[in-house]
Amino acid sequence: MNAPYFVEVLARNGEVRQRQRVETLPIRIGRAYDNDLILDDHHASPHHALIEDDGQGGLQVRDLDSNNGVVCQGCRREQMQIGGDTVFRLGHTSLRVRCADYAVADARRDTTRHGWEGWPPALAGGIILVLLTLVGTWGEDTEKAGAILYVNALAGLLGMALLWSGGWTLANRLFGGQTRFGRHLFIAACGLLVIETVSLLSSVAAYALSLVTLTQFDSLLEILVVAGMVYFHLLTINPNHPKRIAVSAVVVGLLGMGLVLMVNFQKGGIFADELYNSDLYSPALRLSADKPVNQFLEEAQHLKPQLDAERGKPVNGVSEY
Amino acid sequence: MKSFFLFALSLFCFNALAQSADDAVELPAPSSTAQRLYAAAKGDLLQVRVLLKSGRTQSSVGSGFMIGTSNLVVTNYHVMSQVALEPETYVGEYRDTAGRRGAVELLAVDVLHDLAVVRVDRSGSGFFKVPQALPALKQGQYLYSLGNPLDLGFAISEGAYNGIVSRSFYEQLMFTGPINAGMSGGPNVTVEGRVAGVNVSKRTDGELVSFLVPVRFVRDLLQRVAAQSNPPADFKLEVGQQLLAHQASMVDRLDATPLTFKQLSPYQVPVWESDQVRCWGWSNTKQDNKPYTLDQVSCAMEAALFVSGEVDTGYVSIQHKRIQSDELGAWRFGGLASRQFKSQGVGWHKDVRLTPSQCVEQFVDNGKLPMRAVLCVRAYRKFPELYDFTLLTASTDASRMTLQSRVEAVGVSYPNGLRLARIFLDSLAKEVQP
Numbered sequence: 001m002n003a004p005y006f007v008e009v010l011a012r013n014g015e016v017r018q019r020q021r022v023e024t025l026p027i028r029i030g031r032a033y034d035n036d037l038i039l040d041d042h043h044a045s046p047h048h049a050l051i052e053d054d055g056q057g058g059l060q061v062r063d064l065d066s067n068n069g070v071v072c073q074g075c076r077r078e079q080m081q082i083g084g085d086t087v088f089r090l091g092h093t094s095l096r097v098r099c100a101d102y103a104v105a106d107a108r109r110d111t112t113r114h115g116w117e118g119w120p121p122a123l124a125g126g127i128i129l130v131l132l133t134l135v136g137t138w139g140e141d142t143e144k145a146g147a148i149l150y151v152n153a154l155a156g157l158l159g160m161a162l163l164w165s166g167g168w169t170l171a172n173r174l175f176g177g178q179t180r181f182g183r184h185l186f187i188a189a190c191g192l193l194v195i196e197t198v199s200l201l202s203s204v205a206a207y208a209l210s211l212v213t214l215t216q217f218d219s220l221l222e223i224l225v226v227a228g229m230v231y232f233h234l235l236t237i238n239p240n241h242p243k244r245i246a247v248s249a250v251v252v253g254l255l256g257m258g259l260v261l262m263v264n265f266q267k268g269g270i271f272a273d274e275l276y277n278s279d280l281y282s283p284a285l286r287l288s289a290d291k292p293v294n295q296f297l298e299e300a301q302h303l304k305p306q307l308d309a310e311r312g313k314p315v316n317g318v319s320e321y
Numbered sequence: 322m323k324s325f326f327l328f329a330l331s332l333f334c335f336n337a338l339a340q341s342a343d344d345a346v347e348l349p350a351p352s353s354t355a356q357r358l359y360a361a362a363k364g365d366l367l368q369v370r371v372l373l374k375s376g377r378t379q380s381s382v383g384s385g386f387m388i389g390t391s392n393l394v395v396t397n398y399h400v401m402s403q404v405a406l407e408p409e410t411y412v413g414e415y416r417d418t419a420g421r422r423g424a425v426e427l428l429a430v431d432v433l434h435d436l437a438v439v440r441v442d443r444s445g446s447g448f449f450k451v452p453q454a455l456p457a458l459k460q461g462q463y464l465y466s467l468g469n470p471l472d473l474g475f476a477i478s479e480g481a482y483n484g485i486v487s488r489s490f491y492e493q494l495m496f497t498g499p500i501n502a503g504m505s506g507g508p509n510v511t512v513e514g515r516v517a518g519v520n521v522s523k524r525t526d527g528e529l530v531s532f533l534v535p536v537r538f539v540r541d542l543l544q545r546v547a548a549q550s551n552p553p554a555d556f557k558l559e560v561g562q563q564l565l566a567h568q569a570s571m572v573d574r575l576d577a578t579p580l581t582f583k584q585l586s587p588y589q590v591p592v593w594e595s596d597q598v599r600c601w602g603w604s605n606t607k608q609d610n611k612p613y614t615l616d617q618v619s620c621a622m623e624a625a626l627f628v629s630g631e632v633d634t635g636y637v638s639i640q641h642k643r644i645q646s647d648e649l650g651a652w653r654f655g656g657l658a659s660r661q662f663k664s665q666g667v668g669w670h671k672d673v674r675l676t677p678s679q680c681v682e683q684f685v686d687n688g689k690l691p692m693r694a695v696l697c698v699r700a701y702r703k704f705p706e707l708y709d710f711t712l713l714t715a716s717t718d719a720s721r722m723t724l725q726s727r728v729e730a731v732g733v734s735y736p737n738g739l740r741l742a743r744i745f746l747d748s749l750a751k752e753v754q755p
Contacts, residue, residue, distance in 0.1 A: 138653075139652060139653055139656050140653075140656055141653070142611075142612065142613065142646075142649055142653055142654075142656060142657040142660075143611060143612075144610065144611060144612050210682075210683065210684055212682060266671070267671065268671060268677060269671050269676070269677030270677050270678075274663075275667055275678050275680050275697060276667070276680045276682050276695040276697065276713070277682060278659055278660075278662045278663035278665075279655075279659045280655055280658040280659045280662055280693065280715055280717075280723070281655040282651040282652070282654075282655055282720035283691075283717040283718065283719070283720060284651075284720060286684065286717060288684050289684070290684045290685060290686035290691050291683050291684060291685055291686070292685070292686070292687075293685055293687050293743065293746045293747060295683075296681065296683045296685045296694055296696070296746070297696075297739055297742065297743055297746070299681040299683065300681045300696045300698070300739060300742070301735075301739065302681075303679040303680075303681065303698050304698075304735050306679055307676055307679055307698060307699070307700040307708065308700060310676040310677065310679075310700065311676055311700045311701070311702050311705070313676075
């Protein structure tokens with residue numbers, strides 16, 4: 001226990017909001033101006049508490065008969081021993097006291113690539129977005145609509161991407177202290193690239209192999225990718241708890257999928273995104289063999305029992321029209 | 322509401338002005354036949370109203386007429402459809418030209434010809450007779466429709482008989498005279514006062530093109546009423562059976578009609594072209610400078626059966642589309658074909674009348690054309706054994722050309738739906754290049 005002492009005012013998430021250096025004990029804390037640490041807290045008494053030597057080589061906090069007392073772990077204390085990690089509350093203010101000889105942890109390994117901040121990732125993200133939009137729009141431009149189509153699509157997509165990454169940037173500034181806009185734009189662009197690629201591959205595979213399920217649940221795949229994006233955005237804001245972030249991303253993903261399935265069911269009475277696979281490609285991509293008409297109609301025959309079973313079910317509680 | 326009244330008022334003022342201006346000119350003699358007919362028929366003419374049981378507010382309004390001296394009234398099925406299908410919610414009422422009201426009891430329906438017979442608590446004077454021997458009509462002869470148009474009051478309108486229409490699945494008479502909403506179910510009589518038919522509908526895309534149900538179907542339905550001891554306990558079942566009978570005869574008749582093959586070169590597309598099924602063509606080439614051509618043949622029955630305000634059923638429609646492009650590459654053409662295929666749309670929004678669609682899809686080859694085929698089926702919740710079938714196909718024979726077809730059979734039995742699907746799947750073809 002060596003002087004000087006540092007009284008730290010903590011935010012709710014444990015970060016230090018204010019640090020006061022005090023050379024000698026005891027340390028007087030309260031709202032009045034003759035204290036060593038002045039609290040701007042309406043719920044603190046003018047002379048609220050005192051930090052002093054506990055006579056055993058440590059520190060203790062003593063309540064100076066304040067209105068609201070000294071609270072630690074939910075219990076009001078008249079007097080208690082405190083270590084460097086003990087957090088106690090005076091009124092609405094959480095405090096911690098550390099001595100000069102408090103042992104701090106070693107530096108965490110720096111995994112951030114400092115060269116990949118600011119303009120480079122922003123530019124890369126921007127280029128990915130522009131290319132995605134141009135290629136996507138070119139693919140859909142079958143009506144000779146001209147340049148306006150491309151400009152419109154670019155404006156729309158870039159606007160959306162800016163809003164999305166702007167939101168994450170704001171969150172980063174609030175909770176992580178830095179802005180890191182470039183990183184967030186890059187994550188958004190990569191996410192979109194993955195979504196487009198996954199959709200395309202699943203759609204081509206669905207056509208080639210006649211696997212209808214792949215396109216019917218395309219939106220679930222997309223939500224999976226969005227959950228991955230959320231993971232990377234959160235990790236950019238706060239890289240300290242990757243596991244906790246992974247769990248929240250999974251929860252977000254599951255909630256999103258549940259919502260999509262519910263909306264689909266409410267809209268059309270089925271869980272799939274669409275009734276049938278409408279994506280057609282060049283016949284050269286087709287791998288699945290042609291079936292004879294008989295076999296196709298045979299399969300159709302099997303729908304009848306399901307339809308007849310459905311007929312008897314009430315619709316949203318209404319059994320008649 | 323305010324503006325409506327204003328409009329009505331201004332119309333009235335205009336008429337009054339016009340009349341005073343015309344006073345100087347000698348007016349043509351009023352139609353004495355219409356006067357005489359209305360005076361004679363007045364006592365046997367009714368307005369038939371369907372009311373909500375709770376609140377007794379009116380839900381639909383039509384007309385009807387007393388048969389002979391009995392207590393039977395003939396009207397349209399579509400006037401009484403709510404009472405037939407939802408007797409727990411709706412109830413019928415009549416009002417005569419003297420303003421007297423009373424309850425009506427549904428005795429029989431004929432969905433196919435759109436007729437219904439109800440019983441009331443009064444008798445007719447004998448003006449409207451439906452004899453065994455029916456009047457022979459000549460084109461151009463005067464006919465008179467009676468009823469209560471738009472719930473405004475009882476009216477008679479004069480027009481001409483213009484033959485039998487074969488467009489609708491069941492025979493109807495063409496009446497070139499005004500029939501308005503609310504006159505449905507009212508009688509149509511000859512100059513001598515003999516019943517020629519029952520007012521049923523009009524074309525809203527034409528002028529004075531109205532339709533009558535021929536009186537012989539009224540005669541047949543009255544005979545059925547005379548033969549039955551009690552009215553059917555559940556009209557839903559009765560309607561369902563009539564719909565099943567209709568689809569059976571419709572599909573049989575279609576099947577007996579040889580398919581016509583239209584050229585959407587190099588494809589040969591099958592359609593039925595007959596009096597009932599009309600075909601129309603469409604092409605985008607001339608209209609606009611698109612990088613692809615789209616040629617289309619659509620055939621559809623112009624008439625469907627009215628079942629209720631929400632359900633029209635018992636018809637078939639066929640559409641073939643050839644899309645082709647030299648300008649677009651295979652990739653972009655695939656996107657175009659996909660969007661077209663998607664827009665073929667199988668109704669899949671939640672529906673209280675029909676179950677959700679169930680589909681099968683597959684690459685299919687009939688030996689003449691390889692294609693991607695999708696068959697979606699929905700069942701009618703209220704009518705057992707009735708389904709809506711939609712068959713979609715997209716040919717997979719070329720990378721920059723495709724034939725997309727859509728065949729819809731609405732309100733058919735399961736075997737008949739499959740039968741129609743098979744006919745089309747078997748007969749789509751590509752010409753073999755010599």
